[in-house]
Amino acid sequence: MSVAPSSPSETVAPAGERLVSVEVVTPSGVFWSGDARSVTVPSVSGTLGILPRHQPVAASLKAGRVRLRTPDHPTAEIRIGGGFLVVDDDDVTVLADDAAWVPAR
Template identity: 40%
Template sequence: MPLNVELVSPERPLWSGEASMVVAKTVEGDLGVLPGHAPLLAVLANGVVRIDATEGEGVSALVLGGFLSVADDRVSILAESTERVDEIDTAAAESALREAEESGDDAAADQARARLAAAHAAS
């Protein structure tokens, strides 16, 4: 039996469908979810969520904060912000990192670093 997965953010629903596995970065470390996983609620860290679809194309997406919930083979990923890794504008992320570092905005710098790491990992 596959997992029923939804990845959403306030901006848009990014992916929904059946998957064989979900891998996410949480504040406690990396987490893999397979069918039959025990129920849990986890706080997401800035990083990539990978969803392996059972049919068709899955997705790798940058998630900047949020929560992941698992119950009865349903995985809900509620992200504060998310974008597909293949949609990340590397030049814009580099510019955002420079600006954040110059202004001393550590949170914005962490998000820009996460965007750059996700973009480089995808290429």
């Protein structure tokens, strides 16, 4: 299984900051699940940024990097080979063809 940044079990950060619940799923199962301040994905129409209280959306994704700003890490990146994104309330689901962590710089 992959090594992932840890995430709080609550949906609100200690300072009262609202977070989104993110799940990155590949054909082999859940690659990563946790909370994030923001998520950026490579949609076929351009880069799409997701913050808490985002409008519901479904989008096709192209190969590229998913950027996660988690409460305990400045930014974590996952390389995906394409897929789909679904946002509903503060739940973000990335259905990826494949996924791999991008090493920190």
